[in-house]
Amino acid sequence: MSPSNHGAAARPGTRKLVQGNIALAEGAVRAGLNCYFGYPITPQNQIPEYLSWRLPETGGVFLQAESELASINMVLGAAATGARVMTSSSGPGISLMQEGISFLAGSQIPCLIVDVMRCGPGLGGIKPTQADYYQATRGGGHGDYRTIVLAPFSAQEMFDFPMRAFDLAEHYRNPVLILSDAILGQLKEPAVLEPAGIPRPLPNTWALTGAHNRPARNLRSMYLSGDDQEIHNNVLWEKYNRIEQELPEAEQIETDDADILIVAFGSAARIALSAIRLAREEGLRVGLFRPVTLYPYPGKALRELTSRVNRVLVVEMNMGQMLDDVRLAVTDEVRIHFYGRPGGGVPTPHDILAKIKEC
Numbered sequence: 001m002s003p004s005n006h007g008a009a010a011r012p013g014t015r016k017l018v019q020g021n022i023a024l025a026e027g028a029v030r031a032g033l034n035c036y037f038g039y040p041i042t043p044q045n046q047i048p049e050y051l052s053w054r055l056p057e058t059g060g061v062f063l064q065a066e067s068e069l070a071s072i073n074m075v076l077g078a079a080a081t082g083a084r085v086m087t088s089s090s091g092p093g094i095s096l097m098q099e100g101i102s103f104l105a106g107s108q109i110p111c112l113i114v115d116v117m118r119c120g121p122g123l124g125g126i127k128p129t130q131a132d133y134y135q136a137t138r139g140g141g142h143g144d145y146r147t148i149v150l151a152p153f154s155a156q157e158m159f160d161f162p163m164r165a166f167d168l169a170e171h172y173r174n175p176v177l178i179l180s181d182a183i184l185g186q187l188k189e190p191a192v193l194e195p196a197g198i199p200r201p202l203p204n205t206w207a208l209t210g211a212h213n214r215p216a217r218n219l220r221s222m223y224l225s226g227d228d229q230e231i232h233n234n235v236l237w238e239k240y241n242r243i244e245q246e247l248p249e250a251e252q253i254e255t256d257d258a259d260i261l262i263v264a265f266g267s268a269a270r271i272a273l274s275a276i277r278l279a280r281e282e283g284l285r286v287g288l289f290r291p292v293t294l295y296p297y298p299g300k301a302l303r304e305l306t307s308r309v310n311r312v313l314v315v316e317m318n319m320g321q322m323l324d325d326v327r328l329a330v331t332d333e334v335r336i337h338f339y340g341r342p343g344g345g346v347p348t349p350h351d352i353l354a355k356i357k358e359c
Protein backbone atom coordinates (compact mmCIF):
# COMPACT_ATOMS: atom_id res chain seq x y z
CA MET A 1 0.00 0.00 0.00
CA SER A 2 2.75 2.48 -0.81
CA PRO A 3 1.86 5.64 -2.77
CA SER A 4 4.13 4.50 -5.60
CA ASN A 5 2.20 1.38 -6.52
CA HIS A 6 -1.52 1.93 -6.07
CA GLY A 7 -4.41 4.05 -7.23
CA ALA A 8 -3.79 7.05 -9.48
CA ALA A 9 -0.04 6.45 -9.34
CA ALA A 10 -0.27 2.99 -10.95
CA ARG A 11 -0.01 4.01 -14.64
CA PRO A 12 1.65 1.94 -17.35
CA GLY A 13 4.95 3.18 -18.72
CA THR A 14 8.63 3.37 -17.95
CA ARG A 15 9.24 4.53 -14.42
CA LYS A 16 12.08 6.84 -13.46
CA LEU A 17 13.38 7.79 -10.05
CA VAL A 18 12.49 11.46 -9.68
CA GLN A 19 12.25 14.13 -7.01
CA GLY A 20 8.75 15.46 -6.36
CA ASN A 21 9.55 19.08 -7.23
CA ILE A 22 11.24 18.04 -10.48
CA ALA A 23 8.29 15.80 -11.37
CA LEU A 24 5.95 18.75 -10.92
CA ALA A 25 8.14 21.07 -13.00
CA GLU A 26 8.42 18.56 -15.84
CA GLY A 27 4.70 17.88 -15.61
CA ALA A 28 4.03 21.59 -16.11
CA VAL A 29 6.30 21.66 -19.18
CA ARG A 30 4.53 18.63 -20.65
CA ALA A 31 1.20 20.34 -19.92
CA GLY A 32 2.13 23.17 -22.27
CA LEU A 33 3.55 25.72 -19.82
CA ASN A 34 4.34 28.94 -21.70
CA CYS A 35 5.62 31.23 -18.93
CA TYR A 36 6.97 30.86 -15.43
CA PHE A 37 7.54 33.74 -13.00
CA GLY A 38 8.82 33.08 -9.49
CA TYR A 39 11.13 33.95 -6.63
CA PRO A 40 13.34 31.50 -4.68
CA ILE A 41 12.23 30.09 -1.35
CA THR A 42 12.92 26.73 0.31
CA PRO A 43 11.62 24.00 -0.07
CA GLN A 44 10.46 24.58 -3.66
CA ASN A 45 13.66 25.93 -5.21
CA GLN A 46 14.16 22.90 -7.46
CA ILE A 47 11.08 23.97 -9.44
CA PRO A 48 12.42 27.32 -10.71
CA GLU A 49 15.96 25.95 -10.95
CA TYR A 50 14.77 23.16 -13.27
CA LEU A 51 12.47 25.40 -15.29
CA SER A 52 15.22 28.01 -15.76
CA TRP A 53 16.83 25.74 -18.38
CA ARG A 54 14.05 23.32 -19.26
CA LEU A 55 11.33 25.82 -20.19
CA PRO A 56 13.47 27.76 -22.74
CA GLU A 57 14.14 24.42 -24.46
CA THR A 58 10.44 24.29 -25.37
CA GLY A 59 10.22 27.95 -26.42
CA GLY A 60 8.77 29.09 -23.12
CA VAL A 61 9.69 32.09 -20.98
CA PHE A 62 11.36 31.82 -17.57
CA LEU A 63 11.89 34.91 -15.44
CA GLN A 64 13.09 35.13 -11.85
CA ALA A 65 11.21 38.12 -10.49
CA GLU A 66 12.49 40.49 -7.82
CA SER A 67 9.83 39.37 -5.33
CA GLU A 68 6.71 37.30 -4.89
CA LEU A 69 4.66 40.47 -5.36
CA ALA A 70 6.21 40.96 -8.77
CA SER A 71 5.84 37.27 -9.63
CA ILE A 72 2.08 37.08 -9.15
CA ASN A 73 1.46 40.31 -11.06
CA MET A 74 3.59 39.04 -13.93
CA VAL A 75 1.43 35.92 -13.84
CA LEU A 76 -1.68 38.09 -14.06
CA GLY A 77 -0.37 40.02 -17.06
CA ALA A 78 0.86 37.01 -19.03
CA ALA A 79 -2.15 34.82 -18.23
CA ALA A 80 -4.45 37.60 -19.44
CA THR A 81 -3.15 36.88 -22.96
CA GLY A 82 -4.38 33.28 -22.78
CA ALA A 83 -0.95 31.75 -22.12
CA ARG A 84 -0.46 28.84 -19.73
CA VAL A 85 1.30 30.56 -16.85
CA MET A 86 2.60 29.30 -13.51
CA THR A 87 4.28 30.46 -10.35
CA SER A 88 5.47 28.51 -7.32
CA SER A 89 6.45 29.40 -3.79
CA SER A 90 6.02 28.35 -0.17
CA GLY A 91 3.71 29.66 2.54
CA PRO A 92 5.39 33.04 3.26
CA GLY A 93 5.63 33.76 -0.46
CA ILE A 94 2.05 32.71 -1.10
CA SER A 95 1.04 35.15 1.67
CA LEU A 96 2.64 37.97 -0.30
CA MET A 97 0.78 36.88 -3.44
CA GLN A 98 -2.70 37.04 -1.94
CA GLU A 99 -3.71 40.38 -3.44
CA GLY A 100 -2.66 39.22 -6.90
CA ILE A 101 -4.50 35.92 -6.49
CA SER A 102 -7.62 37.85 -5.52
CA PHE A 103 -7.25 39.98 -8.67
CA LEU A 104 -6.81 36.83 -10.80
CA ALA A 105 -9.94 35.24 -9.36
CA GLY A 106 -11.92 38.47 -9.58
CA SER A 107 -10.90 38.97 -13.21
CA GLN A 108 -11.51 35.28 -14.01
CA ILE A 109 -7.99 34.73 -15.36
CA PRO A 110 -6.76 31.11 -15.33
CA CYS A 111 -3.31 30.20 -14.03
CA LEU A 112 -1.44 27.63 -11.94
CA ILE A 113 -0.06 28.42 -8.48
CA VAL A 114 2.04 25.90 -6.56
CA ASP A 115 2.54 26.00 -2.79
CA VAL A 116 5.21 23.66 -1.41
CA MET A 117 4.37 24.17 2.25
CA ARG A 118 6.87 24.90 5.01
CA CYS A 119 6.11 25.49 8.67
CA GLY A 120 4.98 28.77 10.17
CA PRO A 121 3.43 31.07 11.29
CA GLY A 122 5.53 33.96 10.09
CA LEU A 123 8.77 32.95 8.44
CA GLY A 124 8.71 29.68 10.39
CA GLY A 125 11.23 27.16 9.13
CA ILE A 126 11.87 24.77 6.27
CA LYS A 127 10.33 21.67 7.86
CA PRO A 128 7.20 20.14 6.29
CA THR A 129 3.71 21.14 7.35
CA GLN A 130 0.12 21.20 6.13
CA ALA A 131 -0.69 24.46 7.85
CA ASP A 132 -1.46 26.39 4.63
CA TYR A 133 -4.79 24.55 4.29
CA TYR A 134 -6.90 27.53 5.38
CA GLN A 135 -4.88 29.90 3.20
CA ALA A 136 -5.33 27.71 0.13
CA THR A 137 -8.94 26.60 0.50
CA ARG A 138 -10.58 29.72 1.92
CA GLY A 139 -9.22 32.25 -0.56
CA GLY A 140 -6.51 33.93 1.49
CA GLY A 141 -6.91 37.39 -0.03
CA HIS A 142 -9.66 40.00 0.17
CA GLY A 143 -13.15 39.66 -1.25
CA ASP A 144 -15.49 36.77 -2.02
CA TYR A 145 -13.58 34.25 -4.11
CA ARG A 146 -12.23 30.69 -4.09
CA THR A 147 -9.35 28.86 -5.75
CA ILE A 148 -9.57 25.25 -6.90
CA VAL A 149 -7.09 23.26 -4.79
CA LEU A 150 -5.52 19.90 -5.70
CA ALA A 151 -3.59 17.85 -3.12
CA PRO A 152 -1.04 15.37 -4.54
CA PHE A 153 0.51 12.68 -2.37
CA SER A 154 3.08 11.04 -4.66
CA ALA A 155 5.72 11.99 -7.22
CA GLN A 156 3.39 10.56 -9.86
CA GLU A 157 0.62 12.95 -8.91
CA MET A 158 3.11 15.80 -8.72
CA PHE A 159 3.80 15.10 -12.40
CA ASP A 160 0.18 14.48 -13.41
CA PHE A 161 -1.55 17.34 -11.63
CA PRO A 162 -0.19 20.34 -13.62
CA MET A 163 -1.93 19.07 -16.78
CA ARG A 164 -5.15 18.67 -14.86
CA ALA A 165 -4.70 22.03 -13.14
CA PHE A 166 -4.30 23.95 -16.40
CA ASP A 167 -7.31 22.19 -17.92
CA LEU A 168 -9.45 23.06 -14.90
CA ALA A 169 -8.15 26.63 -14.76
CA GLU A 170 -9.09 27.24 -18.38
CA HIS A 171 -12.41 25.42 -18.18
CA TYR A 172 -13.59 27.43 -15.18
CA ARG A 173 -11.50 30.56 -15.83
CA ASN A 174 -10.14 30.44 -12.30
CA PRO A 175 -6.76 30.11 -10.57
CA VAL A 176 -5.89 26.55 -9.56
CA LEU A 177 -3.52 25.86 -6.66
CA ILE A 178 -1.53 22.65 -6.19
CA LEU A 179 -0.91 22.24 -2.45
CA SER A 180 2.24 20.21 -1.86
CA ASP A 181 4.69 20.24 1.07
CA ALA A 182 8.37 19.80 1.92
CA ILE A 183 8.10 16.01 2.09
CA LEU A 184 6.44 15.64 -1.31
CA GLY A 185 8.74 18.22 -2.85
CA GLN A 186 11.98 16.63 -1.67
CA LEU A 187 11.23 12.89 -1.76
CA LYS A 188 12.43 10.70 -4.61
CA GLU A 189 10.37 7.77 -5.89
CA PRO A 190 9.50 6.10 -9.20
CA ALA A 191 7.08 7.88 -11.52
CA VAL A 192 6.03 7.63 -15.17
CA LEU A 193 7.08 10.95 -16.72
CA GLU A 194 4.81 10.58 -19.71
CA PRO A 195 1.61 12.61 -19.89
CA ALA A 196 -1.66 10.73 -19.65
CA GLY A 197 -3.09 13.13 -22.27
CA ILE A 198 -2.17 15.79 -24.81
CA PRO A 199 -2.24 19.47 -23.82
CA ARG A 200 -5.27 21.05 -25.48
CA PRO A 201 -5.65 24.65 -24.35
CA LEU A 202 -9.23 25.77 -24.80
CA PRO A 203 -9.96 28.32 -27.50
CA ASN A 204 -11.05 31.50 -25.80
CA THR A 205 -12.99 34.63 -26.53
CA TRP A 206 -11.80 36.51 -23.48
CA ALA A 207 -8.00 36.81 -23.70
CA LEU A 208 -6.19 40.04 -24.54
CA THR A 209 -4.49 38.96 -27.76
CA GLY A 210 -3.81 42.38 -29.25
CA ALA A 211 -5.93 41.69 -32.33
CA HIS A 212 -7.59 44.75 -33.87
CA ASN A 213 -10.27 43.01 -35.94
CA ARG A 214 -12.58 42.14 -33.05
CA PRO A 215 -14.61 43.91 -30.38
CA ALA A 216 -12.63 45.31 -27.45
CA ARG A 217 -12.05 43.01 -24.48
CA ASN A 218 -11.75 44.06 -20.87
CA LEU A 219 -10.49 41.90 -17.97
CA ARG A 220 -11.18 43.51 -14.61
CA SER A 221 -12.33 42.88 -11.07
CA MET A 222 -13.63 46.36 -10.22
CA TYR A 223 -17.10 47.57 -11.21
CA LEU A 224 -18.17 51.02 -10.05
CA SER A 225 -21.58 51.52 -11.63
CA GLY A 226 -24.74 50.81 -9.67
CA ASP A 227 -25.00 47.17 -8.53
CA ASP A 228 -22.43 45.92 -11.06
CA GLN A 229 -19.95 44.72 -8.40
CA GLU A 230 -22.66 42.73 -6.62
CA ILE A 231 -23.79 41.26 -9.93
CA HIS A 232 -20.19 40.29 -10.72
CA ASN A 233 -19.81 38.57 -7.34
CA ASN A 234 -23.00 36.63 -7.97
CA VAL A 235 -21.61 35.48 -11.31
CA LEU A 236 -18.47 34.24 -9.55
CA TRP A 237 -20.45 32.36 -6.90
CA GLU A 238 -22.63 30.71 -9.52
CA LYS A 239 -19.37 29.37 -10.94
CA TYR A 240 -18.14 28.20 -7.54
CA ASN A 241 -21.45 26.44 -6.93
CA ARG A 242 -20.96 24.62 -10.23
CA ILE A 243 -17.41 23.70 -9.25
CA GLU A 244 -18.67 22.29 -5.95
CA GLN A 245 -21.12 20.08 -7.83
CA GLU A 246 -18.74 18.89 -10.57
CA LEU A 247 -15.24 18.59 -9.14
CA PRO A 248 -15.06 17.01 -5.65
CA GLU A 249 -12.78 13.95 -5.70
CA ALA A 250 -11.44 11.57 -3.07
CA GLU A 251 -9.65 8.24 -3.01
CA GLN A 252 -10.84 5.46 -0.72
CA ILE A 253 -8.45 2.70 0.37
CA GLU A 254 -9.40 -0.38 2.45
CA THR A 255 -12.82 1.10 3.22
CA ASP A 256 -15.05 -1.82 2.17
CA ASP A 257 -14.87 -3.53 5.56
CA ALA A 258 -13.59 -0.64 7.67
CA ASP A 259 -15.08 0.24 11.01
CA ILE A 260 -12.57 3.04 11.64
CA LEU A 261 -11.79 5.68 9.02
CA ILE A 262 -8.67 7.83 8.76
CA VAL A 263 -9.18 11.10 6.86
CA ALA A 264 -5.88 12.59 5.66
CA PHE A 265 -4.41 14.32 2.60
CA GLY A 266 -0.95 14.71 1.09
CA SER A 267 2.01 13.52 3.15
CA ALA A 268 -0.18 12.69 6.14
CA ALA A 269 -2.12 10.27 3.93
CA ARG A 270 1.13 8.54 2.96
CA ILE A 271 2.00 8.00 6.61
CA ALA A 272 -1.55 6.90 7.35
CA LEU A 273 -1.22 4.11 4.78
CA SER A 274 1.61 2.59 6.80
CA ALA A 275 -0.42 2.97 10.00
CA ILE A 276 -3.34 1.18 8.33
CA ARG A 277 -1.06 -1.72 7.41
CA LEU A 278 0.10 -2.01 11.02
CA ALA A 279 -3.47 -1.80 12.28
CA ARG A 280 -4.72 -4.53 9.96
CA GLU A 281 -1.84 -6.78 11.04
CA GLU A 282 -3.35 -6.49 14.52
CA GLY A 283 -6.86 -7.25 13.26
CA LEU A 284 -8.15 -3.65 13.28
CA ARG A 285 -10.29 -2.83 10.25
CA VAL A 286 -9.10 0.64 9.30
CA GLY A 287 -9.55 2.46 5.99
CA LEU A 288 -8.36 5.71 4.43
CA PHE A 289 -10.39 8.54 2.92
CA ARG A 290 -7.99 10.83 1.01
CA PRO A 291 -9.36 14.09 -0.39
CA VAL A 292 -7.77 14.81 -3.78
CA THR A 293 -9.57 18.13 -4.16
CA LEU A 294 -9.37 20.25 -1.02
CA TYR A 295 -11.59 22.83 -2.65
CA PRO A 296 -14.14 21.74 -3.55
CA TYR A 297 -14.02 19.41 -0.56
CA PRO A 298 -15.49 15.92 -1.21
CA GLY A 299 -17.89 16.24 1.72
CA LYS A 300 -20.75 14.35 0.08
CA ALA A 301 -18.60 11.24 -0.46
CA LEU A 302 -17.31 11.44 3.12
CA ARG A 303 -20.82 11.80 4.49
CA GLU A 304 -21.99 8.76 2.54
CA LEU A 305 -19.04 6.70 3.78
CA THR A 306 -19.54 7.72 7.40
CA SER A 307 -23.15 6.61 7.25
CA ARG A 308 -21.75 3.12 7.95
CA VAL A 309 -18.33 3.97 9.48
CA ASN A 310 -19.04 6.19 12.46
CA ARG A 311 -15.54 6.45 13.93
CA VAL A 312 -13.23 8.92 12.18
CA LEU A 313 -9.64 9.90 12.91
CA VAL A 314 -8.49 13.06 11.16
CA VAL A 315 -4.70 13.21 10.76
CA GLU A 316 -2.97 16.43 9.73
CA MET A 317 0.41 18.09 10.04
CA ASN A 318 -1.16 21.15 11.66
CA MET A 319 -3.42 21.99 14.60
CA GLY A 320 -6.63 20.93 12.83
CA GLN A 321 -7.58 22.82 9.67
CA MET A 322 -9.14 20.20 7.38
CA LEU A 323 -10.83 19.07 10.58
CA ASP A 324 -13.34 21.90 10.08
CA ASP A 325 -14.37 20.54 6.67
CA VAL A 326 -14.73 17.04 8.07
CA ARG A 327 -17.00 18.33 10.83
CA LEU A 328 -19.10 20.21 8.27
CA ALA A 329 -19.41 17.11 6.11
CA VAL A 330 -20.51 14.42 8.58
CA THR A 331 -23.50 14.06 10.86
CA ASP A 332 -23.50 14.56 14.62
CA GLU A 333 -23.63 10.79 15.16
CA VAL A 334 -20.08 10.35 13.82
CA ARG A 335 -17.39 10.30 16.49
CA ILE A 336 -14.51 12.47 15.28
CA HIS A 337 -11.02 12.21 16.74
CA PHE A 338 -8.00 14.29 15.76
CA TYR A 339 -4.26 13.83 15.74
CA GLY A 340 -2.07 16.69 14.54
CA ARG A 341 1.58 17.71 14.61
CA PRO A 342 2.26 21.46 14.06
CA GLY A 343 5.35 23.50 13.29
CA GLY A 344 7.19 20.87 11.29
CA GLY A 345 6.29 17.89 13.46
CA VAL A 346 5.72 14.73 11.43
CA PRO A 347 3.53 11.89 12.79
CA THR A 348 4.88 8.35 12.62
CA PRO A 349 2.82 5.28 11.67
CA HIS A 350 3.10 4.05 15.28
CA ASP A 351 1.85 7.43 16.56
CA ILE A 352 -1.22 7.10 14.35
CA LEU A 353 -1.69 3.46 15.34
CA ALA A 354 -1.80 4.50 18.99
CA LYS A 355 -4.48 7.07 18.18
CA ILE A 356 -6.45 4.46 16.20
CA LYS A 357 -6.59 2.31 19.31
CA GLU A 358 -8.04 5.21 21.29
CA CYS A 359 -10.95 5.66 18.86
